[in-house]
Amino acid sequence: MLNCLRSPGKMAVSRLPFFLALAFSSLSFVLSHWNREMWFQDFFPPNMCPINAKDNTFYGIMFDAGSTGTRIHIYTFVQKSPENLPELEGEIFESVKPGLSAYADQPEKGAETVKRLLDMAIDAVPPHLWKKTPVVLKATAGLRLLSEEKAQSLLLEVREVFEESPFLVPEDSVSIMDGSYEGILAWITVNFLTGQLSGQNQHTVGTLDLGGASTQITFLPRFEETLKETPGDFLTSFEMFNSTYKLYTHSYLGFGLKAARLAILGALNVEAVDGQMFRSSCLPKQLEAEWHFGGVKYQYGGNKEGETGFKPCYLEVLKVVKGKLHQPDEIRGSSFYAFSYYYDRAVDTNLIDYEKGGVLEVRDFERKAEEVCDNMEKYNSSSPFLCMDLVYITALLKEGFGFRDNTLLQLTKKVNNVETSWTLGATFHLLQSLGITY
Ligand SMILES: Nc1ncnc2c1ncn2[C@@H]1O[C@H](COP(=O)(O)OP(=O)(O)O)[C@@H](O)[C@H]1O
Ligand SMILES: [Ca+2]
Known part of the structure; x- marks a missing residue:
């Protein structure tokens, strides 16, 4: 809520204790003035600040189009007070099988499975927030293995479903995710949920994801030696929650x-x-x-x-x-x-x-x-x-x-009842790209 917030200079950016209630506010948030404006204008344009100040809930919808199934994650965030940043309140999760790639020759039918899941979000998100709720689908290894043409027709059909929905459809809302992001975002999710990204003493944990068609390994190297010995394309710098993480990550396609x-x-x-x-x-x-x-x-x-x-x-x-x-x-x-x-x-x-x-x-x-x-x-x-x-x-x-x-x-x-999936990390990243920087 841009115009419900204090002036930019007064934004709370302190490191507060991390509560396992999954508080965003416990993380180190430094919001640049510009970015903050972008973010809140997208979600709460100035003339649309909720009338009821307590009505401070917002949502993010992330689809995981995996090789064996399609899943919807509807995350609920609450902005409890103007000083504090939003907290992750909960997740609604549903899935269908098979995955989109099984509809390689019937893209419309594939998109229909996405539509059925999206209908859940229509029920879950209050109508007055539909327009401010972003919806994104990221496909993983199943679509990576299809021909470009077949993958693109599936994505196009899904994009149409999104366009016809009442939700906010950001640019590039339907895409095939790069394998290295899959690992990084899952790492972010797990380390966020386990409280490792807050405070000074971060003891992050490595993550192993074994999907149907690809597998990922991600960790934060502790030794200089590892950085020296690792091929460059296995190392990625990633900025989130006001920190830069230089992660070792790799996605092995065909090793799911x-x-x-x-x-x-x-x-x-x-x-x-x-x-x-x-x-x-x-x-x-x-x-x-x-x-x-x-x-x-x-x-x-x-x-x-x-x-x-x-x-x-x-x-x-x-x-x-x-x-x-x-x-x-x-x-x-x-x-x-x-x-x-x-x-x-x-x-x-x-x-x-x-x-x-x-x-x-x-x-x-x-x-x-x-x-x-x-x-x-x-x-x-x-x-x-x-x-x-x-x-x-x-x-x-x-x-x-x-x-x-x-x-x-x-x-x-x-x-804490939230799926350890890359989708939460991806939602943070989405919120960031919509103008908020952590
Ligand atoms: N939300 C989720 N939380 C945890 N595990 C999940 C979730 N969704 C799918 N999985 C698991 O992912 C595996 C299937 O991988 P999938 O995502 O379909 O393939 P790929 O990642 O290779 O595209 C299964 O073990 C399934 O249980
Ligand atoms: Ca997966």
Whole structure:
């Protein structure tokens, strides 16, 4: 509320204690005069300052168009007093499957799935705030893997849905997100939610995201050595909350869990897959089935005659992982937050609780992989890919990134009821780009 605020010079910019109530105000905010005006004019043009001063809520809508599903995050922020900056009050979250890339040949149908989710925002956001509520969709690896033409038609259809909605549609509101942003924004989310971005003693945590089609690793290097040894394109400076973070981040396209299944089966980037049968020692011997991913149908099965089980499977998986990823020495001894498919597979195999998450060592994934792969018949009620997925996760962590057996992983889905997704970081970034600087 520009004209509900004090004059720019009096803006509160102090570092207040961080409350786990997710207070923006606890973070160090320095707002430049110009930026602040831009920001508040976009959201609350001078003649539209809410009549009721207590009616100080505003919203941000962020879509995550992932390779396996599309999700809407509706964040609510509250400006409790003019001196303090807005607080994140809560999140409404919903998702649909499959993801947009499954509609590569039916872009209108794909956009329809986005529209259905956006209808939720119509109910969630009060009508008088629709025009001030920005809506943005960022697509990740699923769309990165499509042809430019198909990806663009999907994005165009979605853009139309946004234009027809009553919300604020910023420029570039529908796009494919750069992989490095995916890692950085997830890192921002996790470290914001865990209170690591406030105060002087910041002990930030690294993040590991394992999607369907790509995987990200992000951390703040502590040692000069790491900066020296790391290729330039793995390091990105990022400004947020009035600090500049020089992060190590990389997104490996094709290394998401589902893309890895195809790579292990030898089906990734294969031209004609019709009628072809892809076999693996990581699958139950007698299995023969079909699988749809990214709009393509694959036929796959077990090694009917050959070997099956942990050892042969590990060797198979190693071929798609070993020597393919950069291994920063520094991470060997640190602990990381891990989510998405790391979390899902840990839940599926009772390594952690679905609600609470938990702390695991890298070797816990390996032990579970051995147990599942060497007893596939016992696990045939769950996904036929369970053994392959667990072996891939183990190999990715150990042989890919170079983590130690005893590296600790904090498996987390939500912190204080907010999803540990890059979308919150992206919403902060959106608010910043609309004129607010943290
Ligand atoms: N809001 C969310 N919070 C946490 N995990 C999520 C969320 N949305 C999706 N995931 C997880 O992301 C994984 C799927 O990755 P996805 O985003 O579809 O692929 P990609 O990132 O490669 O495009 C699954 O493990 C799913 O549970
Ligand atoms: Ca994702």
